[in-house]
Amino acid sequence: MQFTTGMQAQKILMKNRKLFTSLTLLVAAVLVFMSLPEKPNHKSPTGSLSAIIPAPQSMEETEGGEYYSSSLITVEGVEELESSWNSIEEFLKNAGLDVVEAGDVGGNLAFRIDESIEGEESYGLEVSEHKITISARSSTGLYWGFTTLRLIMPDVAETGGCSNGFYLPQVRIEDSPEFPHRGLLLDCCRHFMEPEFVKKMIDNISLHKMNVLHWHLTEDQGWRIEIDAYPRLTEVGAWRTELDGSTHGGFYTKEQIREIVKYAEERNVEIIPEIEIPGHSQAALASYPWLGCVGDSLPVANKWGVFKDIYCAGNDSTLRFLETVLDEVCELFPSNRIHIGGDEAPKVRWDACDKCKKRIEEEGLADSHELQTWIIEHVGHYLESKGKTIIGWDEILEGGLPEGAAVQSWRGMAGAIEGVHLGTDVISSPTSHCYLDYPLNNIDLEKIYGFDPEPDEASHGPGRVLGGECNMWTERAPQETVESKVFPRAIGLAEVLWTGPETTGKEGAYYEFLERLDPHFNRLALLEVEYGLEAQPVAMKLALEENDEGRKLLAKFIPVGSFIKGKGQFVSAGGGESEPVSFDQAIEVDGPGEVVAEINYRGRVLEKKIKYPVDFHAGAYRDISLDYTPSMYYTGGGNYALVDGKLGSDNFRDGAWQAVQGEDMEFTVDLGSETALDSVSINFFHYQDAWIFMPRTISILTSNDGEEFQVVNVIENSDVFVKNDYEGPINQSASLENVSARYVKVISENPGVCPDWHAAATMDTWLFVDEFVVRERR
Ligand SMILES: [Zn+2]
Incomplete structure (x- = not known):
């Protein structure tokens, strides 16, 4: 499932583009200011309003022709953008444009702070014949306004295609998000991902106005964050021996993390680190066995699942360890929220541990479940003293909730509903709709698009649904497959969270979304995003045909969507193959074997065939x-x-x-x-x-x-x-x-x-x- 289109030709073109001296730039800027640019004879690409995702709240095409910019773009109000100007300037330059900062007046692209606009992330975008104006009350809003402009610009802007200038339709857009928390969880523990890959992911979630990267950094199978006070966490805990004897691992140095945090900040993405407590901690225990109840040496886990060796909640040294780790985490991440996990922590070790039993007794706790609440509260208070609040998986609701905590609901929406009733902030990411590690036949784009992160039972307070996340767990997803699982499904959630379920839940909304997504795929291809399919491309139906001659089992492939074409055949367990036929024809299943579909998706034949194991036997359809x-x-x-x-x-x-x-x-x-x-x-x-x-x-x-x-x-x-x-x-x-x-x-x-x-x-x-x-x- 790789649809990369490297537009090398355009890149070379961009490199060969004539270099201006600063003097010519100055002269050009003055010319722009004094007279309108001459429209060239050669063709410049034209932008479009047909691929804006998420859909803006209001958009009005205005009359009077097109906006035109030459290859020179002069920008007003650069200082209002704060650090995000870096990424905007980089985009404009990569588009093939010469960028000049124009100060307060005289630009053909203007960023303006307007205190009358409500909402921290809201913006207005106006493209008129001679000028593009983006206004917002904050640099965040200005950045999202620019992101919309980017999607209106010709997609070849992504690869230097605007070096002869570009045209845009004239339009007026007013826009604001429905939910403030629009996130992607990236599990870099089960499989390590290179820093450059993490940055690319940040780029591409930000392109769809997602503003949170929930970065899963500690796990049973790997510790990924450098901690000065405990070097063995990355010397030992970052590496595991796989079942086949090979080594898998890696970690992020503090310098790399600072760079990634800065990179994310420039793209309006907040990174919320997740440090799992008290479970999912075997890599830490492998590094320092005294952190656990038993103290035995353990390997970094090399299987998936839930493990019983967890941090000892009775050991004061373990608490000091966690505090020190969190000190260093807080220093690296400016976010005022830290995710502390809290999920899937078996109590087997605690129930048999003298220190844990003593803690339960001293603190007047009922049992080991209350000990879990106690340690979460302890960590919560510690982080509170450092000006941070915690987010935890919905298990943290089980024993009573630490003050100020936000809950991330994953086992269905029950945790979200309960959290809201308790007055807590909630993030919705249930396994039913938001798990991108699940295959397409469980969760496809349409299912995610139909998700309501704030069902009626969770919409009357006193707590709030802050938004949602899609969760990219990577047990079965090494780095090279991650983009194909995240995209395009995360784009569906991005629209739900920005535009709002009231709009995305309307009849026909999904098909209207697909019409915008179709041309948007061109941009993703230019960005070398290895996006996957929006759905399992075919469904397979079996039917019994019974007549005087006997019983026959017939298979048929039903394409999901008009982009899917292809052929199907039966391959028997003995190796015989039937003649491939188009999807509108039935395939006879003659005994045990597989029905196999070769898929042609948007004109490209997929390398991977879809196979269904089948068997026509004496008991079938009895x-x-x-x-x-x-x-x-x-x-x-x-x-x-x-x-x-x-x-x-x-x-x-x-x-x-x-x-x-x-x-x-x-x-x-x-x-x-x-x-x-x-x-x-x-x-x-x-x-x-x-x-x-x-x-x-x-x-x-x-x-x-x-x-x-x-x-x-x-x-x-x-x-x-x-x-x-x-x-x-x-x-x-x-x-x-x-x-x-x-x-x-x-x-x-x-x-x-x-x-x-x-x-x-x-x-x-x-x-x-x-x-x-x-x-x-x-
Ligand atoms: Zn213990």
Whole structure:
């Protein structure tokens, strides 16, 4: 999914552009002041109003032709922009323009402070025949006004294409954001990202008027911020040995961080650092084992999940450590907010630790859950004394809330609603809409665009919804894939948060947004943003065709959106391939294999084909009865999920898997008539860190009347609770020679609660199943 278009030719053109001496610039400036520029004979590019994202609150095209600027642009009010002038000047110069500061009057681009404009981030932008005027009450508003101007300018401005001047449509825009907090969380711990990459991300969120980079800097799998007082955090904690023996890691020096913070400031982006407390801290414990309850040496984690070794809340030295780290963090980041995590902290170690037990007793706390509140409050007070407030994940609501804290709601919107009722500021980023690590078939652009960060229950105070964030967690996303996951989905959230859900929630709004996004992709390509798709490009539907000649399973690809073209075919497990056909034609599924789509997206054939594992077997589309109710989150698509011919993939969230928690799964398939059986097989998902285990036993029973069943095979898994890192489907099959039956029943026995060694010990385990395959004897 890489659509980079390097416009090298234009860059070279820009470099070869004639260099003016300062004297010619001065003369030119005077000429501009005295007379209007002559319109040239050669072609200059023209800007457009068709790709402004987020959509402005009000926009009025004005009459009277076009604005024209020669290659010389004179700028008034540069000093009003404060540090953001650096980035604006850089953009104008990169566009191929000669930039002259004009002082208070005489420019063809003017920045003006206007105290009568309400709202710190609001701005007015007017393009008239001879002048562009941007007004706002603050430098922030002026910067956003300029960002809108940038989107109106020809997209080739991004690569030096305005060296012969440019035209703009005349327009008047008044604009202000709906929410003050418009953010992206970037997890640079699970995968380290180069400083230049972080800067590019800052550029591109700022281009869409997002103003917060929530920078996730400490984790089980890596500590990424240099701390002078504790050098081992980056000597040891920044590096992990992967399962294949290779080393992954890296960290940001203080100098790099200062540079990134300054870079962000010049683009109106506030960086909120996240230092995880008390959980997600194994990299710190690997560096200094005394920080934990046990004191044993640990490696930096090299798997994903939730880990039980966390900071000891009973140890005063650990508290001093956290304070020192936060001292250095506060010194680096001017933001008045620090994110302290607070999520997913198992209490197993605390419950068994003498120091933690002593703390609970001395502080009069009820249990280890109140100890979590106590340590969050302790850190909150410490940061308060330094003029900072904290943000924490919604778990910090569980034990009572530290004064002044803001809550980031991730487990649905319940935390947001509760926070608002408690009078707390809230940031909405639920897994249902805002997790960019989720695949497109869970969260596509349309879903994000339909997100309401402030549902009715959260809109009546006394707390406030400050806005939202999309969260780019990177367990499965090394740097080179991150942009394709962030864009264009983050752009959808940017518009929701700026323009407001009242507008983006209107009928047809999404299609109007897509019409603006389409030309905007050209600009992103010029900026070398490796954006991904807006949705899973095709849906695959299976249907049974039954007639006198027998049963046939037919697959069809349904393109999502008019930009998608392509061909599909069936590739059997044995290697045979059907002739590729266009998406309007059906593909016959002849036994086990894959239906494969080759996608042509906006005229480009995608390297990666889309594949769905399928199987046309004797049990497919037969009646099935379930003795359990599937989890509402994992229905597999309905009651027939287990025999629908579509197999669960190696992603348990793909929508094909059916699951239950804490109970057995029993189902019966009616083959319609007595059938000579060869074998049955069933796929289970295995992912212990996500609490998904294999069944302890699988019993296969058959019957001819549907009442009296005989056990024909039992598969036993004695090692269900042996720790095993494998994540993916496991096939279990049983040969059924000499068995003929109409009904087949399968009972999969849930193994019980997570075992002692597990981070979620004592919690109910999950069983995930798809598909149940029946083979006839031939
Ligand atoms: Zn402890």
